[in-house]
Amino acid sequence: MSILGIEEAVFGVTDRQKAVRFLDDFGLKRTRSGKFGANYNCVDGTVVKIRDYGNSSLPKAIGPKSNIREVIWGVERKSDIKNIADELSRDRSVEYCKDGSIRTVDDMGLGIGFKLSIRKKIKVAETEFNYPGNAVRKDNPATFYERAIPQCISHIVFGVPDIQIVEKFYCGRLGFRVTDRYPNRGVFMRSAPNGNHHNLFVLNIDSRKPKFDHLAFKVNDIHEVIGGGQFLTKKGWKTRVGPGRHYISSACFWYFVSPLGGALEYCADEDIMTEKWKPRSFNVGPEIFSEWTFNADSTFRAPTASSKSKR
Numbered sequence: 001m002s003i004l005g006i007e008e009a010v011f012g013v014t015d016r017q018k019a020v021r022f023l024d025d026f027g028l029k030r031t032r033s034g035k036f037g038a039n040y041n042c043v044d045g046t047v048v049k050i051r052d053y054g055n056s057s058l059p060k061a062i063g064p065k066s067n068i069r070e071v072i073w074g075v076e077r078k079s080d081i082k083n084i085a086d087e088l089s090r091d092r093s094v095e096y097c098k099d100g101s102i103r104t105v106d107d108m109g110l111g112i113g114f115k116l117s118i119r120k121k122i123k124v125a126e127t128e129f130n131y132p133g134n135a136v137r138k139d140n141p142a143t144f145y146e147r148a149i150p151q152c153i154s155h156i157v158f159g160v161p162d163i164q165i166v167e168k169f170y171c172g173r174l175g176f177r178v179t180d181r182y183p184n185r186g187v188f189m190r191s192a193p194n195g196n197h198h199n200l201f202v203l204n205i206d207s208r209k210p211k212f213d214h215l216a217f218k219v220n221d222i223h224e225v226i227g228g229g230q231f232l233t234k235k236g237w238k239t240r241v242g243p244g245r246h247y248i249s250s251a252c253f254w255y256f257v258s259p260l261g262g263a264l265e266y267c268a269d270e271d272i273m274t275e276k277w278k279p280r281s282f283n284v285g286p287e288i289f290s291e292w293t294f295n296a297d298s299t300f301r302a303p304t305a306s307s308k309s310k311r
């Protein structure tokens, strides 16, 4: 089966107007809105939906109030949906919808679905850098970003009581691969052998229930991460962490506290893996969380020996 990534993320929120204001400022394209809630698109056509948290059509919440309610994964072929339905219906009910997609729950208790992906292929022009002795841009000032426009959904992150249960479900039943891990603490998984460093990351937390942490969106480059973050800051939205650069996945990031129940992240320049990739293991620590982070104390942003330059 070929699961391309997150196709739709559906949220139940307590303050719909505030959520709409946030997503408008975040740069997603609002395609429909009204009393029912609102639908947004990334450039590639992947979707974020918000609905009132009491909306009876939403799957059961994994936590209180504003929260992620459903993650729909996009698959390459119709036959993938049948294969997934056959596999998952061995131990849970799987509902077929009119559009050919399926809905069920994962082993976290999260509503999930699978549908034929309608994402468009995107190809962003390369950012040109002038290096010493190697001027790429001549008579051509760089691109400046007043705000960010998310190209696609990158990944989703949860704190969970037991990462092994989640790894067993997604890797054992749905063919996800482990890209990297914090042994006994966290696991980065990608939905396809060739693809994004992670589409799903789970970290053990001291809780009996899973907790949605954040949803991340890719933008063009580090300049757009910064431009988008500055725009959200100007609009009064609060930084959760960033800007910075992750050590695992190499991505530049900026996370914002959102009214959707967790953070939303801009990210750029994430690692892309192939089937040749061998998973690495790391000890959890702030210096592994990021190579550098603004607005963090010196212990938080100190680089490690392992993050030293390759030169």
Ligand SMILES: [Fe+2]
Pocket: 155, 157, 214, 216, 265
């Ligand atoms: Fe992230």
